[in-house]
Amino acid sequence: MKNKNNPLKGLKAFLILWSTQGLSALGSSMTSFALVIWTYQQQGSALTTAGLTVCSYAPYVLLSIFAGSLADRWDKKKTMVLCDLFAALTTVAVLVLLQTGRLEIWHLYGINTLNGLMNTLQQPAGEVAVTRLTPKEQVQRVAGLRSLSSSLVTLLSPILATAMLTLLGLEAVIAFDLVTCAAAVGSLLLFIRIPEGQAAEKTDLLQSAREGLRWLGGHRGVLDMILFLAAINLIASVYNATLPAMVLSRPGGGEAELGILQTFTGVANLAGSLLVTLLPAPKSRVRVICNSLLFSMSTENLMLALGRQAGVWYAGAVLGWLFIPVMNTNLDALLRLHIPVELQGRVYAARNTLQFFTIPMGYLLGGWLVDKVCEPYMAGLTADAVLVRLLGSGKGSGAALLFLIIAAAGVLVCLVFRRDKHLWKLEEE
Numbered sequence: 001m002k003n004k005n006n007p008l009k010g011l012k013a014f015l016i017l018w019s020t021q022g023l024s025a026l027g028s029s030m031t032s033f034a035l036v037i038w039t040y041q042q043q044g045s046a047l048t049t050a051g052l053t054v055c056s057y058a059p060y061v062l063l064s065i066f067a068g069s070l071a072d073r074w075d076k077k078k079t080m081v082l083c084d085l086f087a088a089l090t091t092v093a094v095l096v097l098l099q100t101g102r103l104e105i106w107h108l109y110g111i112n113t114l115n116g117l118m119n120t121l122q123q124p125a126g127e128v129a130v131t132r133l134t135p136k137e138q139v140q141r142v143a144g145l146r147s148l149s150s151s152l153v154t155l156l157s158p159i160l161a162t163a164m165l166t167l168l169g170l171e172a173v174i175a176f177d178l179v180t181c182a183a184a185v186g187s188l189l190l191f192i193r194i195p196e197g198q199a200a201e202k203t204d205l206l207q208s209a210r211e212g213l214r215w216l217g218g219h220r221g222v223l224d225m226i227l228f229l230a231a232i233n234l235i236a237s238v239y240n241a242t243l244p245a246m247v248l249s250r251p252g253g254g255e256a257e258l259g260i261l262q263t264f265t266g267v268a269n270l271a272g273s274l275l276v277t278l279l280p281a282p283k284s285r286v287r288v289i290c291n292s293l294l295f296s297m298s299t300e301n302l303m304l305a306l307g308r309q310a311g312v313w314y315a316g317a318v319l320g321w322l323f324i325p326v327m328n329t330n331l332d333a334l335l336r337l338h339i340p341v342e343l344q345g346r347v348y349a350a351r352n353t354l355q356f357f358t359i360p361m362g363y364l365l366g367g368w369l370v371d372k373v374c375e376p377y378m379a380g381l382t383a384d385a386v387l388v389r390l391l392g393s394g395k396g397s398g399a400a401l402l403f404l405i406i407a408a409a410g411v412l413v414c415l416v417f418r419r420d421k422h423l424w425k426l427e428e429e
Contacts, residue, residue, distance in 0.1 A: 013192050014133040014142060020187040021126070022149035024084065027180030029157035031091065032056075034165050034173040035108060042105065055109045057360055059116035060123075064352035065209045067120045076129045077194045081185055083122035087115055088181045095174045124348045131341050132195045143332040144277035147325040151273040155266030212350035215343055220422040222338055225289075226355045228417040229331070232293055233355065235410045237362020238369070239301065242399045242406075245370050246304065247313065249396030257310045264317040272325035285330040286427055290418045292327035296320045297410025305403035308392060334426060366402070374398030374405075 036052060090111045097103035134142045164173050216223040247253040247261060282288045300320025307313050339347045375398030381388050391400040417423065 009138070010135040011133075011138055011142070013194075014130065015145075016187050016191050017129065017133065018142075018145055018149060020184040022153065024180045024184035025149070026153050026157055026160075027177035028087070029153050030161035030164070030173050031094075031177040033158050033161040034170055035094075037162075037165065038170055039105060039108065051105075052108060052112055053363075054360060055112040056116040056119075057356075059113060060120045061353060061357045061360065063117065063120050064124070064349045064356075065212065066206075067124055067349050074125065076125045076132070077188060077192070079125040080122055080129065081188050083118040083125075084181055084185045084188070086118050088178060088185075090115055091174055091177055091181070095171060095178075098170060098174070123352070124344070127348050128341065128344045129194045131336055131344060133192075134336075136337075139333045139336055140281040140329070141277065143329040143336075144273065144279075144325075146332065147329045148270070148273035148277055150328075151266065151269035151325055155263070155270050158262065209346070209350065212343070212346035212348075215339075215347050216350055216354075219338070221424075221426040222335065223354075224417070224420050224422045225286075225331070225334070225426070226351050228413070228420075228423070230355045230358045231413045231417075232297075232410070234358035234362045234365075235297070235406050235413065237359045238366035238402070238406050241363045241366025242370055242402050243304075245367075246396050246399030246403065249394075249399065250308075250392070251394070252308065252310050253396070257313070260310070261313055261317050264314045265321045268318045268321035269325055272322045273329075276326045276329045281333070282330065284427055285334045286423050288330045289327050289334070290414060290423075292323040292330075294411065294414040294418075295323055296327075297407065297414055301403045301407035301410060305391060305400045305407060338426065369402055370399050374401045377401070 032052070039052060094103065094108070094111060097107055130142065130146070161173055164176065216226070243261075244258060247258045296319075300316040303312050303316030303319070307316065335348075335351070336344075375395070378387065378391070378393065378397040378401055381393075383393065387401065388397070391397050391404065
């Protein structure tokens with residue numbers, strides 16, 4: 001009876017992997033945040049700091065579709081260990097260059113590109129490892145725990161990195177990153193055994209990539225769900241590119257308000273993760289995913305557009321992000337239950353390419369729309385124009401206009417995909 005009522009039954013190996021990899025992710029995120037601040041202090045350019053993210057993300061978007069086939073045929077544990085060790089070596093390189101006074105921006109671009117490549121290889125291997133360590137009856141709880149750790153990293157990394165950077169310097173942040181990476185590698189080597197399934201046939205990478213795409217093509221429900229999230233990611237990336245431009249420019253905004261808003265986002269993520277970890281699996285995961293995104297898209301963007309005070313923006317952040325962990329958890333469980341484990345590396349790799357390629361597009365589109373379209377348009381309106389009365393005037397009003405546009409776009413995307421019959425067929429399988 002004791003074992004039957006144990007909510008974490010069968011999850012010992014997963015919990016070790018989850019906790020140590022989550023700690024390592026916190027260290028890596030803190031280093032990334034601190035290096036963004038360092039880069040901005042050196043150059044004073046938002047475009048230069050954005051280049052760090054582009055370099056990290058480009059290999060992931062371009063090569064994920066091939067990485068899955070390697071993850072399916074390679075030993076998952078060895079892949080994760082080697083990728084962690086490589087990341088540690090690049091972090092040591094940053095530390096040495098920093099201490100010798102030779103660290104330059106192009107060094108970080110190159111290092112971020114290499115780390116992005118390692119993450120491209122590690123991510124599908126880690127996804128398969130989690131599946132193999134998770135009993136089917138614990139899929140919902142595991143998805144919730146992963147969402148919880150992701151939320152904690154989002155919440156804690158800017159706070160801890162800023163405090164450590166101010167008190168101890170960049171070297172201390174990097175040292176913390178190395179310690180957490182060592183803990184992750186050590187636990188993988190000493191305490192975790194990842195069951196290996198049947199080895200994938202060693203076909204060429206193009207054929208393996210086609211296999212992942214072919215499986216998605218034959219399972220329209222999963223494919224349409226991925227396309228749904230790709231459209232949402234495009235809108236969310238426009239949001240991310242627009243947010244600083246509005247909050248830093250509007251009356252009542254500023255750097256402190258932007259930081260507080262991001263803190264409210266992290267708190268909402270954490271609350272949502274705790275909620276979904278405690279709740280039982282829903283009867284309809286598809287309904288939860290669609291409704292969570294519809295609520296998020298129709299609240300925060302609208303409140304950011306129409307709000308003139310920071311308190312309204314903070315409330316919008318809470319409403320917009322509270323149910324995102326609920327959506328992510330049910331999406332994660334839905335994919336794990338539908339994609340055969342022996343194909344998950346290839347299919348997840350194809351998923352990553354299709355679902356996430358819209359993110360860099362959204363960042364570029366958002367910046368261009370704010371600077372070249374929305375701000376000039378609002379500046380040319382008279383004081384009695386409807387949009388000026390609705391959104392205000394001056395710098396930042398164009399960003400508010402863009403939030404109004406993406407609020408409508410987000411709601412439209414959610415309503416269109418809610419009518420997709422292939423999504424609802426996932427509930428029947």
